[in-house]
Amino acid sequence: MSFGSEKEITEYYKNYAERVGFGVKKISSKKGDEGKMYFTLACSRARKYVSRPKNMLEPNPITQTQCKARLNACISLDGTTKIKSVFFEHNHDLSPGKARYFRSNKNIGAQMKRRLELNDQAGINVSRNFRSFVVEADGYENLTFGEKDCRNYIDKVRRLRLGTGDAEAIQNYFVRMQKQNSQFYYVMDVDDESRLQNVFWADARCRVAYEYFGEVITFDTTYLTNKYDMPFAPFVGVNHHGQSMLLGCALLSNEDTETFTWLFKTWLECMHGSSPNAIITDQDRAMKNAIEIVFPKARHRWCLWHLMKKIPEKFGSHSDYESIKTLLHDIVYDSFTKSDFMTRWENMIECYKLQDNEWLKGLFVERHRWVPAYVRDTFWAGMSTTQRSESMNSFFDGYVSSKTTLKQFVEQYDNALKDKIEKENIADFRSFNTVISCISHFGFEFQFQKAFTNAKFQEFQLEIASMMYCHACFNRLEGLDSIFYVTESKKVYDTMKDIVLMVFFNEKDFVLKCTCCLFEFKGILCRHILCVLKLIGKTDFVPSNYILARWRKDIKRRYTLIKCGFDNLAGKTELQRVGKACDAFYEFASTRINSDDDLVKVMKLIQNMKIELPCNETSPRIVEEDCSTQNQATILDPKLARSKGRPPSKRKTSIVDQIVKKKLAQKKTKKRNQSSKNIQVQEEGQCTSRGQEIEDEVFYISQLGDRIGTQESIQVNKAYTKYFSVNISM
Incomplete structure (x- = not known):
């Protein structure tokens, strides 16, 4: 029997093996004296296995049984392949129902590979990908691969896409992004051994956004994002919707004054030397020292x-x-x-x-x-804690974990940032396309309705609604200032409490100030000032200086025109072509194939097109273009700082969290101990009896497997001669 190529005969034998119930592997290949190539395809359980376990008490499982079933073939000088001999008999049971688990029978199709790669780029994990394949195939038994095969494929693709070393990979990644946009900024700090210590980067969009929202930032380093335990240190601001926005970020190897000083100087240089007016951090002495060195004029507040x-x-x-x-x-x-x-x-x-x-x-x-009475006279854009940074960190939770490598992190960071920007675009659209109705007849509410974004207007409406809990009265006149007392009824726990505040009003210059300092702190007029305006009949409008530009929706901000992410990947054009073809065929198959006859016609057309169009052996794959340069220094991966054991959580835990966790664990242990009081355990002879139990269990399972295999082998024996009912040339 002749075949056109080695690949053709291999596929033929694999198909036979899958029907019969065994795996196939190539065990030998040699060139004969006459120039012909001889090779052997054998059962996957051929040859003898020599077990060399590291622990003699934990021997490795054995699959080889020296099975003699095989196919010997010869490739002639003209390329044709002929079967020389076939041995059918196996010395083990066969199982067609389990044939899909053999490595030779596993195959991930081109369309499946494409979906795996694209979903991996989008941050969708392999488990969720595989579950979608199972649902689509209507069961595991209809798939030709398993979840582990998907993981192996994705790991291979990642190595091809981002290189092998973490430090080298992110260096090439940053070079590529800077090549796409020269305003992309990054700095990699290495030690004397050329090993990566710290890395900082900021894309062009966030550098321009800093011009609008950079007067107040929060900075936090309590988020662990990768297998090196390098904390993710984001610089976070607030946009015109009150949403957190990234203004640069870093991965750090240390959290000392020297490292923070390096980072703050790098970030300041990135932002063209423009220092923020206010910074919020946690109570960290190293941060405090670095801020005093780099940002001496900035107001520093603790969370x-x-x-x-x-x-x-x-x-x-x-x-x-x-x-x-x-x-x-x-x-x-x-x-x-x-x-x-x-x-x-x-x-x-x-x-x-x-x-x-x-x-x-x-x-x-x-x-x-940290005391509000001391810091509320400074503009903080409504932020009093580093929870802005923490909310930004939680935003990355769906993309990174404590096992994430650096090269995976920079890739998923780009995806997370795009998602964040899309949320801002949606908020922009809603503020542009929808109007929130006024809840009062005050003219200043209509004024803010036209100017503020929807989110900020709703915050202003909350102050209007809270006027019902306030009572204002005139107290005295000091120079040009009229002083009003405003009593607010405030609910504290289950009781109502009256708080008295003072509002100063200069009618000549229309200057308003309240001791709660909400406008100075947040940029929104407080309920106490609004209550005074109602008392004196000044509700038609407020001066424009009380409508901050940073909360306005009618300002065109330059950073919104800058694209986020630099995904000009080699192979993208090919992927787009394949994607369009798949979409078109899916639409065609869903609407036009209504019977088996229709399916036969379509399959014939596809076969004809296969003959007409040349075959591309390699499916399109997402890979990075080579942006490395010869003069680019090699940077080594960071040192592993994590101790043995389970990877740490992404959030550093405080002592309070540790205490709570310990109490819960003790409670669970106590409950288990109480439930186990009635369980009687025979201590004497426990080791030997348990060993016998394990042997019995292993024997039972092996016998069960043999019985299953034997039952299926009844039908297998009939398949030998049916599949190979041909004359074999010797």
Whole structure:
């Protein structure tokens, strides 16, 4: 029997093996004296296996049984291939129903590969990809590959796409992005061994966006994103919708003053030397030192949420813990002036004898960095915590994990950023296309409705709605300023509490100021000022200086014209061609193939087209264009800093979180111990009896497998002569 090529006869024998129920592998190939090529295709269980386990008590599973079933063939000088001999008999059971698990019978089609690659680029994990294949194929048994095969293929594609080394891969990635847009900025910091230490980058879009929203930023390093435990350090601002936006980011190997100083200087250079007016960080001394060095004029604030979160840790064992916690909360959040805060703080210290508490001493010395009464006179764009950075971090949760390599991270970072920008574009469209109705007849509400984005207008409407809880009255006149007292009824826990604030109004210059400082802090007029305007009958409009440009929807911002991401990948044109063809055929097959006769006609047309069009052996694949240069220094991967064991979580846990986690674990352990009291375990002779149980289980499973294989082999024996009912040339 003759075949056109080695590939053709191999496929023929594989098809036979799949029907019969065994795997195939090529075990030998040699060239004869006459120039002919001889090779052997054999059962995958051929030859003898020599087990060399590292642990003698854990031997490796054996598949080889020295099976003699095989096919010997010869390739002639003209390229034709002939079967020389075939041995049918196997020395093991066959199982057609399980033939799809053999490596030789596994195959991922071109369309499946394309979907895997595109979904991997989009950050969709392999498990979800494979489950979609199972649903589409109507069951696992209809697939010619498994989830592990998909993982192996994606790993191979990633190596082809991004290279082998992490540091070298991201270097080439950054070079490629800078080639596409010269305004892309990156710096890679290496040690004396040319090993990557820190890396910073910012795309052209966020560099321009900084011109509009860079006066206030948050900075946070508590997010672990990769297998090297290098914290992700994003610079985050707020756009005109109040959404978090990335203004540059870094991966750091250390969190000391030197590293932060390098990063802040690099970021400042990236932003053309324009320093932010205000920065929010957590209570980190190294950050504080670096900010004083690089941004000496910037207002530095500590994250209030992180500080208040430490109260259970610092006072949990105190006999008056609940009272101290409630009082400290009231002092921090309800003190609107510095003098008020000082008085109430001193009373608390005296009342509970906390003069020797070192934590409170340190906080009091640095009160200008975290107490709202000391910082609310500065514009913070509504941010009081680093939760902006944390929300940006959580945005990356669907794309990266603690096992993510650096080369995967920079790729998924691009996808995550595109998603973030799309959300901003949607918010822009809604502010442009929809109008939120006014809830009052005040003229200034209509004024803000036309100017503000929908999100910010809704925040302003909340202040209007809250006017019902406020009562304003004139108190006195000091020079040109009229002073009003505004009493606000505020719900604290389950009780109502009255808070008195002062509003100053200069009618000549139409200057308004409230002791709550909401406008100075957030850029939105507070309910107290609005209540005073209602009292004096000034509700038609407010001066334009109270409508901040950063919240307006009618401003064309230059950064929105800059495309995010640089995905000009080699092979993209080919992928687009294949995609268009697949879409067209899917639409055709869904609407035109209505019977078996239609299917036969279409398959004949496809066969004819295969003859007419030349075959491309390699399917199009997403690969990076080579942007490396000869003079580009080789950078080594970062050092692995993680200890043995399970990879850490993406978020660094505080002591409070650790305590809570420990308590929950203890509770579960106690519950398990209680439920196991009725279980009686026979200690004597346990080891030997358990060993016998394992042997019995293994024997039972092997016998069960033999019985299944034997039942299926009844039909297999009939297939031998049926498939090879041909004259074999010897």
